[in-house]
Amino acid sequence: MRIHVLQHVEFEGLAAVQEWIKARGFPYIIHRLDLMDPLPEPDEVDMLISLGGPMSANDAELWLSEERLLIQQLIKAEKPMVGICLGAQQIAKALGANIFQGKNKEVGWHPIQASCSTSLPEMPNQLTVFHWHGEQFDLPKGAVNLFHSAACANQGFLYQERVLGLQFHFESTQASIDELLRHDSSYIDQGQYVQSAEVIRNHPIPTQNKQLLFRLLDRLIA
Numbered sequence: 001m002r003i004h005v006l007q008h009v010e011f012e013g014l015a016a017v018q019e020w021i022k023a024r025g026f027p028y029i030i031h032r033l034d035l036m037d038p039l040p041e042p043d044e045v046d047m048l049i050s051l052g053g054p055m056s057a058n059d060a061e062l063w064l065s066e067e068r069l070l071i072q073q074l075i076k077a078e079k080p081m082v083g084i085c086l087g088a089q090q091i092a093k094a095l096g097a098n099i100f101q102g103k104n105k106e107v108g109w110h111p112i113q114a115s116c117s118t119s120l121p122e123m124p125n126q127l128t129v130f131h132w133h134g135e136q137f138d139l140p141k142g143a144v145n146l147f148h149s150a151a152c153a154n155q156g157f158l159y160q161e162r163v164l165g166l167q168f169h170f171e172s173t174q175a176s177i178d179e180l181l182r183h184d185s186s187y188i189d190q191g192q193y194v195q196s197a198e199v200i201r202n203h204p205i206p207t208q209n210k211q212l213l214f215r216l217l218d219r220l221i222a
Contacts, residue, residue, distance in 0.1 A: 008053030050087030088165030108195025
């Protein structure tokens, strides 16, 4: 299982996903697209992971459109794939969905609800996860909506049982949150669903989140 990771910025890395990769013993390569690392060839990839970042999937940078082309090629080749935050928006856009500015930012620890319990029987009806986004995506045609929240109708989707998009950050660790707060604190402003840096930093990370993330990742490669 050769895993290729698309990282868009220094301070949004794999976090807990790296623990899953190492626990399974899979080799992996990180491509820093913000540093103009080349994308992998489609036949080199057994699984793709696209991470978050402060840019928009609607931005005009060539490397964003090249990433979406790779995503389309890998979906056609039926390869498992995970997108987180920007990565999920890139997958959604590659599948023809719109990316748009939400009415409210979601920043900090907020609850999400399961939308389709029959698709993910291992998921609780509600859980608290970490958010750091203003843009949202429409549900791609043919995808199943997995999660929603008060501020965001599409928090996650599953496409053809192999492609997972998560608007929120299931992978967050204390270290990864500290990195976001250190490098992108200006993103925190006033809003109904925006928490202060102090509240974010002091919120305990739910122990079940990593376990649930690992189950989702295992499901994709089963």
